[in-house]
Amino acid sequence: MRRLLALAGLILAMTAAGPAAAAHAAGPPATAGPPTAAVLAGGTDEGGEGELINVRVRIDETREDVPGVPVTVRQDGEVVGEAETDDGGLASIPVPDPGEYEIELDLSAFEGEDLGVEQNPFTTRVDPGTPRTVAFRLVAGAGEGDGGVAAATGFFADIPWQRTPQLVASGLRFGLILALAAIGLSLVFGTTGLTNFAHGELVTFGALVTYAVHVIGGVPLLLAIPIVLVLSAAFGWFQDTAIWRQLRRKQIGLIAMMIFSIGLSFFMRYGFLYLFGGQTVFYRDFTAQGPIEIGSIRIPPAHLIVMGISVVVLIAFALALLYTRIGKATRAVSDNPALAAASGIDVDNVIRVVWIVGTSLAALSGIFFGLTQGMDFQLGFQILLLIFAAVVLGGLGTAFGAMLGAVVVGLLIEVSTLVIPPELKNVGALAVLIIILLVKPSGLLGRRERVG
Incomplete structure (x- = not known):
């Protein structure tokens, strides 16, 4: 019993630092299936002037980071920031104030590769003093040449059998x-x-x-x-x-x-x-x-x-x-x-x-x-x-x-x-x-x- 209590104490000691470490290891929320775009509050940047939006782009099935994707951020239809994802699939874009912003990916580079996302542009809200991270995951079969939004107007005729x-x-x-x-x-x-x-x-x-x-x-x-x-x-x-x-x-x-x-x-x-x-x-x-x-x-x-x-x-x-x-x-x-x-x-x-x-x-x-x-x-x-x-x-x-x-x-x-x-x-x-x-x-x- 003493060994078991010591073992339990070791687990608690190792996990006590969990909340702090989790903030540094946070990534895009994962689900069992392809999402539209996922939002994770509390980005990787702390402090600094103004607010910050972090955009991460990955391929859904492989979790492979996608570099070189142009990202545009708008507020009330006006462009307030632009950037491209780096080698880790991440783009950090400063924004002037808290509020609602529209984030859009330029997916023209994926034409013919049958990749896209279901919501593009995507609207999110930035809270005061809290960087916002938005994770886009590219989905196979969602790139039908309409900005990454998969068409689904029929039944058997429109089923993307190539994804099977x-x-x-x-x-x-x-x-x-x-x-x-x-x-x-x-x-x-x-x-x-x-x-x-x-x-x-x-x-x-x-x-x-x-x-x-x-x-x-x-x-x-x-x-x-x-x-x-x-x-x-x-x-x-x-x-x-x-x-x-x-x-x-x-x-x-x-x-x-x-x-x-x-x-x-x-x-x-x-x-x-x-x-x-x-x-x-x-x-x-x-x-x-x-x-x-x-x-x-x-x-x-x-x-x-x-x-x-x-x-x-x-x-x-x-x-x-x-x-x-x-x-x-x-x-x-x-x-x-x-x-x-x-x-x-x-x-x-x-x-x-x-x-x-x-x-x-x-x-x-x-x-x-x-x-x-x-x-x-x-x-x-x-x-x-x-x-x-x-x-x-x-x-x-x-x-x-x-x-x-x-x-x-x-x-x-x-x-x-x-x-x-x-x-x-x-x-x-x-x-x-x-x-x-x-x-x-x-x-x-x-x-x-x-x-x-």
């Missing part, structure tokens, strides 16, 4: 990372019956503690990842020993435990906000890589490595679940805890292993999300509904169903943007979930008795 391979690759990447998080949630439900609403914060834990060890602590990312996975495993053991096992021994009902998990999620989420601030932050290593072109697919090497590691981890977990002693015991407890206990299986030990493995996989998922799209204190909360969707779609309590459901959800989310606005892509995935469950309520790989 890129979207499938992005959806597969998202689904594989989501599967790592969904496995733990599914196993905890299968072995204990608990619907853990704090599971998303375990994803955030992995991402932000890695940020603390890597960026604040100065540890290389490849060394920081195994360190954080060990810390995550210890955190999973601590959760079960100090919280959930005690509640089970007191025979607390599942509804009460579920409500407790909701409170725990709020506690952890706003604890992350206090320690790290509200900005979107990024790792230092492997974030400025040129894309690899595979046919019509452009993908950074780091994303390929993330996908490869995710596949290896998922296969290794599946084999362990099928052929190892603890894996067979876990499946037995998931099927029938009372019968498993009667047959001599240590149910408490199995549940403890499930918490350790589930927390570690959720943390690894958070690390990969942070590496591919950036992170903030709400990372896990923003994908929690999708994790639940993957688990329910695949079949409640089945690890293999969670894997399959996560990949299906990831592909649906990305590919659906061919026919619906990116802002609605999560709604489309959940609509498909509802339709499938109406046909097969137990999920794709679930058994009828697992539901209800």
Whole structure:
């Protein structure tokens, strides 16, 4: 216990400087899909005369900085500043006063490259004494020769089918990372019956503690990842020993435990906000890589490595679940805890292993999300509904169903943007979930008795 308390103290000491460090590492907010233009208050410049607008331009799929893009800033139709993005894709433009400004990119250099943004010009507001950063991300298929605004006047005739391979690759990447998080949630439900609403914060834990060890602590990312996975495993053991096992021994009902998990999620989420601030932050290593072109697919090497590691981890977990002693015991407890206990299986030990493995996989998922799209204190909360969707779609309590459901959800989310606005892509995935469950309520790989 003393070692565990010392370990917790080390984590708090390393993360105490989170808010200050996050301000220096802030970049364009990342989302799972192509945005119009993102605004981040609190730029990189502090002090000085007048106000400042920072404009950053990146390619959405590859996060590659785009230099040499002319940027014009207007107020009430009058040009108040002009600049070009530098080698880091950043242009800093002083403006005279606080107020609303219109920012426009000159995308003429991208004619014929099928790149653009959906809102150009973009209007933002500059507050007194606070530099404003606006992040534009160029989207493939949005450059139709009309200033970067994609036309969508028809249905099948106007679908940009040329984007399909890129979207499938992005959806597969998202689904594989989501599967790592969904496995733990599914196993905890299968072995204990608990619907853990704090599971998303375990994803955030992995991402932000890695940020603390890597960026604040100065540890290389490849060394920081195994360190954080060990810390995550210890955190999973601590959760079960100090919280959930005690509640089970007191025979607390599942509804009460579920409500407790909701409170725990709020506690952890706003604890992350206090320690790290509200900005979107990024790792230092492997974030400025040129894309690899595979046919019509452009993908950074780091994303390929993330996908490869995710596949290896998922296969290794599946084999362990099928052929190892603890894996067979876990499946037995998931099927029938009372019968498993009667047959001599240590149910408490199995549940403890499930918490350790589930927390570690959720943390690894958070690390990969942070590496591919950036992170903030709400990372896990923003994908929690999708994790639940993957688990329910695949079949409640089945690890293999969670894997399959996560990949299906990831592909649906990305590919659906061919026919619906990116802002609605999560709604489309959940609509498909509802339709499938109406046909097969137990999920794709679930058994009828697992539901209800």
